[in-house]
Amino acid sequence: MDKNQRKFGIDTLCVHSGGLKDQTWGGIASPIINSTAYRYREIKNRGYPRYFEAPNQIAVVEKMCKLEHTEDGILVSSGMAAISSTILGLVKTGQHIIIQEEAYGGTTELFTNICGPLGIKYSFVKASVEAIMTKITDQTAMIFLECPTNPTLSIIDIVKLIKSIKGKNIITAIDNTFATPINQNPALLGIDIVTHSGTKFLSGHSDLCCGIVLGAKKYINQIRITARSLGGSLNANDSYLLERSLKTLNLRVSKQTDNAQKLAEFLYEHSEVTSIKYPGLETDKYHKLAKNQMHGFGSMISFELSEECDLEKFMEALDLIIPASSLGGLETTISQVWYSSHQFMPVDQRIKLGINERLLRISTGIEYIDDLIHDLNMAIQKSLSG
Numbered sequence: 001m002d003k004n005q006r007k008f009g010i011d012t013l014c015v016h017s018g019g020l021k022d023q024t025w026g027g028i029a030s031p032i033i034n035s036t037a038y039r040y041r042e043i044k045n046r047g048y049p050r051y052f053e054a055p056n057q058i059a060v061v062e063k064m065c066k067l068e069h070t071e072d073g074i075l076v077s078s079g080m081a082a083i084s085s086t087i088l089g090l091v092k093t094g095q096h097i098i099i100q101e102e103a104y105g106g107t108t109e110l111f112t113n114i115c116g117p118l119g120i121k122y123s124f125v126k127a128s129v130e131a132i133m134t135k136i137t138d139q140t141a142m143i144f145l146e147c148p149t150n151p152t153l154s155i156i157d158i159v160k161l162i163k164s165i166k167g168k169n170i171i172t173a174i175d176n177t178f179a180t181p182i183n184q185n186p187a188l189l190g191i192d193i194v195t196h197s198g199t200k201f202l203s204g205h206s207d208l209c210c211g212i213v214l215g216a217k218k219y220i221n222q223i224r225i226t227a228r229s230l231g232g233s234l235n236a237n238d239s240y241l242l243e244r245s246l247k248t249l250n251l252r253v254s255k256q257t258d259n260a261q262k263l264a265e266f267l268y269e270h271s272e273v274t275s276i277k278y279p280g281l282e283t284d285k286y287h288k289l290a291k292n293q294m295h296g297f298g299s300m301i302s303f304e305l306s307e308e309c310d311l312e313k314f315m316e317a318l319d320l321i322i323p324a325s326s327l328g329g330l331e332t333t334i335s336q337v338w339y340s341s342h343q344f345m346p347v348d349q350r351i352k353l354g355i356n357e358r359l360l361r362i363s364t365g366i367e368y369i370d371d372l373i374h375d376l377n378m379a380i381q382k383s384l385s386g
């Protein structure tokens with residue numbers, strides 16, 4: 001987009017930023033350019049996908065840079081490609097990383113399976129500034145955050161953390177998958193690197209696996225060198241699909257967030273709901289903090305039903321809401337995380353994090369809210385009978 005004088009709203013940026021011009025036909029959608037070879041004598045950009053120079057990749061990066069207020073980025077083939085490239089690109093053997101113990105399972109595995117054997121030191125800590133500060137050593141090169149966390153929806157005070165480590169030479173990175181740029185812009189709070197699993201809300205249709213790293217050029221250039229050796233680039237067709245999805249990001253996520261607020265309020269009032277976590281509820285532990293650092297409270301809810309409810313019957317009875325392990329799609333999904341996303345986490349670790357067999361996590365979609373409430377209520381009633 002060439003209209004840089006005006007500060008456009010996020011809705012406008014979703015639609016109009018980035019994108020490729022169709023010079024030949026004048027079509028208003030970006031052309032999909034599948035070439036892997038380019039005329040180097042005429043064109044400066046080598047365009048090679050694994051070097052992250054393919055036109056359709058660049059189109060997405062430009063859009064995401066606008067949405068996340070960052071200078072540069074690289075589009076990769078999964079959220080884990082984004083996280084692993086970031087960490088291996090910026091942290092060397094002998095250095096130390098601090099990471100939240102509630103981080104996404106794949107991130108935790110990256111540390112135990114790859115960083116550890118490579119001699120990168122790491123400490124897992126609680127999602128609190130105080131806990132992080134006690135772990136900082138002279139070798140600490142990075143703090144890797146995830147906020148809000150999955151599935152416990154803990155929130156860390158980002159501004160306070162940035163202030164606390166001022167003057168120390170520590171890079172801060174955050175997995176912003178749950179919040180999306182619609183609900184949280186970590187770069188505006190002082191975070192250096194923002195990663196996303198594009199598989200979730202960014203693509204939003206439960207049909208695409210991709211990821212992105214965003215930040216200042218000096219960091220992205222360094223990460224790009226590692227990422228091109230790791231080889232996790234995204235093809236032109238999927239890059240195009242992501243660009244297309246991002247046009248409706250604000251529309252989708254705003255509606256999903258709205259639905260989550262209403263669904264959380266319904267669950268909070270329900271007599272069979274014994275606990276609920278959603279930062280949009282005024283009674284939530286993190287409500288004030290979330291209000292300060294987020295634009296919206298997101299579309300993830302965790303809750304528990306009373307022992308009177310048979311969870312098998314409950315899941316079986318759901319008509320509209322789909323029991324599924326991933327999240328961020330147009331359709332509302334529910335997951336008993338003990339048996340899905342967190343099944344490989346050691347049991348004692350799960351208990352320590354407050355994840356029990358009965359914990360349910362909802363990712364709200366864009367359906368009509370009354371239909372979602374009706375579905376949940378009906379399934380809860382059926383889970384009680386007999």
Ligand SMILES: *Cc1c(COP(=O)(O)O)cnc(C)c1O
Nearest residue numbers: 078079080104175177197199210
């Ligand atoms: C799914 C997810 C990831 C990993 O993304 P993939 O695209 O599956 O590699 C990382 N972080 C969070 C918070 C996630 O939900």
